[in-house]
Amino acid sequence: MxxxxxxxxxxxxxxxxxxxxxxxxxxxxxxxxxxxxxxxxxxxxxxxxxxxxxxxxxxxxxxxxxxxxxxxxxEDFPALRAVVDPARFESLMNAYLAAHPSRSFTLRNLGSSLHAWLTANPRFAGPRFALAIDVTQVEWACVEAFDNAELTPLSLAAVAALGADSQLGLQPHVQLLALSYPADDFVLQMHQRQKRESSEAGTRTGDSAIHAVKRLRLSKKATWLAIHRADDSLYYKPLTRPEYQTLAALRSGTTLPEALQAGFAGLRIAAPRQVALVQQWFTNWAELGWLCTPLPEPFAS
Amino acid sequence: MAANRFNAFQTHGVGIGLRIPHYDHIFSHKPAVDWFEIISENYMVDGGRPLRMLDRIMDQYKVVQHGVSMYFGSSQAPDREHLRRLKTLVRRTRTPWLSDHLCWGSIDGTYSHDLLPLPYTWEAVEKTAARIRLVQDFLEIPVAVENVSSYAAFTDSQMTEWEFLNEVVERADCGILLDVNNIYVSSVNHDFDPIDYVNAIPAERVAQIHIAGHTRYEKYILDTHDHPVIEPVWQLYARAIERCGPTPTLLEWDDLIPTFDEVWAEARKAERYLKPLETPAEHQLLAGVAL
Structure with missing residues (x-):
């Protein structure tokens, strides 16, 4: 019994x-x-x-x-679906979801491990692996940028008044990406297509997306990118390599001088030019509201 | 009776579930909806458009929170991060009461994102009631539990679903979100008379009522929230109102969502049944029907 x-x-x-x-x-x-x-x-x-x-x-x-x-x-990865093709995407999706079932009360976090998983399991991406990895990063960054926190931004004057060893925080919604392909335009195109199709017919990204990707001819090109939110809309902002490196260092919690050192590491840029660039960046970042005080838990990552 | 301690003595009328495709219509036409129910988890985020839209809605409408992943019947402790975020949202919305489902859906930190049925056992009664009490104490607002649609019954069950519901809410001292569509769906899937269910619930604990549509397949019914309310469900609703008095009522429409006007017109059909009872004696008489 x-x-x-x-x-x-x-x-x-x-x-x-x-x-x-x-x-x-x-x-x-x-x-x-x-x-x-x-x-x-x-x-x-x-x-x-x-x-x-x-x-x-x-x-x-x-x-x-x-x-x-x-x-x-x-719904979260329409561009990845188009890049790897729908049949392969089904296999990829099922294998990923079997390996990483939801560990959160919200489905919003379902794709949080996809980049790491796909990197470790390249066979699921097929011949366009590198592009698939980039697209995955961009699409997940969109999820994060959409509803991550926006803390009180620091003005340029407040940043200028900071001491030499100060730390700066980056807004949690600002997502920094270093890509092998300029995949941002393609992802944006796929997301706009998905939005249009779902509002028109309540359907998934259709065959038109697949045809669009077949026509896609992207060449490899090192690309640095920030995806951020302003007035509830997502924006893609191209970055230069030193700009990206500086922001990434700030996000990792370094002091301001360390971040600038990391930003120009390996690059031969004359000191006066560096000063001009740094002034330009910080003016721009402050205007965008990207800078804030160092993040408390749970925002720090 | 309908305004009671389980809905913070509110007298909300008919509302509908707040859904993204309707935002534009709501903001541009400002329809005279008495209240909106929001899915808590959609707004348990740190920023961005979801919270901005919610704030705009709250400027003009009453809002009540309804959750889908508290899983009162899960055998393990609630997720602390979930509770923390939920309380933050409760403070933002000032929801007079909060509801979630009498079900389970997660184990060992993995989430099904489904409303899985419970075995109707005494162990489940005790554990579920304890969890509801914990959540209610933590949130410091009244909590109502909703009966779910189910497609499977358990060999270990020791009582009917309504007996289980009654035992849980009595021990937890919480309210009921009575979903009359779910009662109908489960009655077909499990071969019981739905009116027995409606007649058995403790009317004085009903904080809110849900109505919705469903999809009928050859061998079972699925709770899909993608159709109008069918007549047998309206009949259950009428009986529930007879027993409970005018009660905050909410139409759910979650898939194949039609225009705002269509959804609102469907919800307003509930007004046919919401005429207040004339005398206290009528209330007592109807409440006494409970078995």
Missing amino acids: IQPMNLEQLQRTMAAAVMLPLTADELMQPTNSAGRPMTEVAAEFIQPNSRLTAFDRLEIYNRQYWFRLQSAFT
Whole structure:
């Protein structure tokens, strides 16, 4: 006789079944990862009714789980889908979601590990791996820039009044990217297309996106980029390499002099020119409201 | 009866769920909606457009929070970050009460993002009630739990769903968000009479009512919130209002979302049933129907 499970055991058993990857036909698998028939697993804790077996009833939840996660993931990465092609994207998505199920109360964070995972699993990206990696970074940066915090910005005068060893913070919504391709325009195009299509028909990014990417001929070119938010809209701002390096150093928590040193590291730029650039950058960053006091937890990253 | 301690003695009328495709219409036409229900998790963020839009809505409308991932029935402790963010939002919205579901959905830190059914056992009663109490104490506002649609029943269950709900809310001393569409969906999926459910709930604990549409398949019904409310669900709603009195009522429409005017017209059908009862004796009589 089977002993009843306590609540925690039952929930762990059901979660394992619900999160079991679907078959190619989007049905529940006949056996679990241990090779046990799912008919047996389901019958252990689910009652059948006159129309549905225990397996059928569990399968409803299994399918809903995957459809919900797939829908959220696809919505966040339309450009990646177009780059790797839809069929490959399905495999990539399912493998990623199996490896990284949601660990957050919100689906907003579903793609947080995608860049690291795809870097470690290049076969899922196919022949355009480097571009796929860049596009993944840009799309995740958009998620972060959309609703990360905006703290009280520092004015240029406030920055100028800081001591020599001061630290500066960067607004949490400002996302810094170093890319191999100028992928930003393409991602922007795909996101605008997705927005248009979903508002018109409530559908996923369609075939037109796939045709657009087939025509895409991007050449490798080192690209530094900031994605940030202003008046609730996202903007992509190209950066120079020293500008990017300085901002990245500031974000990592270095002092101002250390950040500037990191910014010009490996570059032969004359001192007067460096001074002029730094003045120009800080004026610009302060106008954009990017600078703030060093971030308290949990914003620091 | 409808304005009670579980909805902070508010007398909200008919509202609809706040959905992004309707923002433009709401801001440009300022429709006379009594209140909006927001999905808490959509606004538990640090900044940006979601919070800006919410603030604009709150300038003109009453807002009540409804959550989808507190998982009162999960066997493990609530996520502290979730609670912290939820309390921050509660302070921002000043929601008079807050609701979430009588279900579970996460285990060992992994989230299903689904409203998974509970076994109707005494262990689940105790653990769920304890968790509701904890959340209610932490948030310092009334909490109402919503009955969910379900597609599976458990071999270990020791009572009916409504008996389970009643035991939980009694032990937690919390309110009920009565979803009459969910009752209908589950009644078909589990072969019970939905009116038995409505007649059994403690009317004095009902803080709010949900109405919605669903999708019927050959062998079961799925709670999809993508259709108008069907007549049998309106009948359950009518019975619930008979028992509870005029109660804050909310139409949910989450998929294949039509125009604002269509959603609002569907919600306003509830007004047919919301005429206040005439005398205290009528209230008592109807409340006494509870088994």
